Amino acid sequence: MVLERTGAVPESLRLADARRIAIAAQLRPKATRFKTVLERLGCIQLDTISAVRRAHELTLLARGLDVDEAVRSLERRRTPVAFEYWAHAMSLLPVSAWPYMARRRKAWRERYHTPDLAAAEADVIALLRERGAITVSDFPNGAMHRGNGSVTNMGDSWNFRTDHKRAVEHLLWYGDVACTDRIGGFKRVYQLAERAIPSEHLWDADDEECLRYMVSTALRNLGVGTTKDVADYFRLKIVDTERVLRELGVEQVAVEGWKARAWIDPQVRRTRLTGAERPVAVSMFDQLVWLRERMERLWGHGWKIEIYVPEPQRTFGYYCLPVFVGSDLPGRVALRRSNGDLVVEAAQWDDARADREYLHAAVERAASWVGAEVRWKAEVRGFDTAVAEV
Known part of the structure; x- marks a missing residue:
């Protein structure tokens, strides 16, 4: 440099x-442990969508972790490694970061404290003291219940959160409750923060x-x-x-x-900078591409997430993954698991480059993350031509 x-x-x-x-x-030499990558990045975004794998797993896999280590990242551990909290979005943070979220916890409490949830919050605390750890299944009415057609603040006219679900989420924001692991079905396990967070990290900066x-x-x-x-x-x-x-x-x-x-x-x-040609597909929930205008300033692409866009209005595909080769961003691919295959629904590659083998290598690597065979449903197009319809 x-x-x-x-x-x-x-x-x-x-x-x-x-x-x-x-x-x-970001994409430093291959790591082998979840804790190493998490502490390096500071936070890893969570998302429920698993068109390929869940967002946090893709972030870990792109940084060299093997599949088993990535999948085990949300498992319960004797000594917690991570907790869930709002960082860039809802994310995993290293337990060592707990003290430094104090400013945010205070702001949440000041902004969202609601007296009408006091009874439900007391119920949640009592249940946690009795059982040690709970999920939403332990609440009398679960997490969601049928509405009467009125639209909630989540914009859903059918299902909305019960008071106990709202209460436990508020307690999570306030720092009274913590989640350091999940169980089957991506379900949070809640504990009192004083039990979940190691004592050396349980303080407020x-x-x-x-x-x-x-x-x-x-x-x-x-x-x-x-x-x-x-x-x-x-x-x-x-x-x-x-x-x-x-x-x-x-x-x-x-x-x-x-x-x-x-x-x-x-x-x-x-730092000695190198441009090693290591093709890898990253999710749009990866911190490399969080801020689209930064991605556009660096690599000339301002791609958007089209997960929530109705299919007829999508310009590329449901689950877009940018493909990096060394320090370049020459293309993207839309992938989705289906019946044991990893389907390529759309693909674009820089026409000025004659190295499409990197695109294929990135797709094959993604297929190894899900134990699937690649099935190409769309041909590779350049950026000066329309994307193949899927």
């Missing part, structure tokens, strides 16, 4: 180097410590990014993020083609 300095002008960074920095910060932790973790995992990029990682306010970056004395650079100046992780100076 070559950085150019010209007098008082901020250092400049070639776009190709910014790409390599971003990849080096002050607001500034929390902000410094989240901003530093975000920058380390971006390598280089604008203030908005850094703020988006943990969904912080831009004004708070910029203040903390300045207080930390983080250096700024001008990245080729970017309008806003960027911040660069100090560790980048001591």
Whole structure:
């Protein structure tokens, strides 16, 4: 990597180097343990959709974990490794991050405390003290019950959360309750935080410590990014993020083609960047592509998630996975498991590249994650032609 300095002008960074920095910060050498990757990334997004595998598993698999280790990531452990909380979205966080979510827990309590749930919250606490660990199946009316046709705040006119379900979720936001593992069917196991979180991590950092932790973790995992990029990682306010970056004395650079100046992780100076050709498909819930405008600034693509778009209105496919090769993003593929096959519903590849074998290698690798055979339903198209209908 070559950085150019010209007098008082901020250092400049070639776009190709910014790409390599971003990849080096994320897709580092192969890891073998869930804990290692989680502590490195700071958080891993959760999502219920499993068109290929669940989102957190794909994040782990893209970073070199084997399938068994990725699948076991939500299992109960003698000493908890992770807890669930709101980070970029609902995510897994390392238990060592518990103190630094205190600012967010306080904000949730101040914003969402509702007296009408006091009785249900007391019921949940009593049940937890009696049984130690519970799921929503332990509630008298479960998690959801039939409505009378009225639309809830979730926009669902048929099913809505019972008071006990709402109460346990509020207690999770407040930090009174924690979830450190799940059981069959992706079902949360709830415990009192005092029982679930190891004692050495069961304390609250002050607001500034929390902000410094989240901003530093975000920058380390971006390598280089604008203030908005850094703020988006943990969904912080831009004004708070910029203040903390300045207080930390983080250096700024001008990245080729970017309008806003960027911040660069100090560790980048001591990192030898390589562009190893290692094709891998990542989910759209992966932190490499969380902020679509950042993806577009780095790689020229601003692809959107079309999971919630009606099929006739989709421009590509239901479950899009960008395919990275080294530090480049030459294409994408839409995959879905079906009857023992991994079906390729759509695929696009940069016409300027003559290396479509990388696309096929990424698809075959994804198929190994689900133990399936690849079935191509669509031909590979370039970016200057329409995507094949599926």
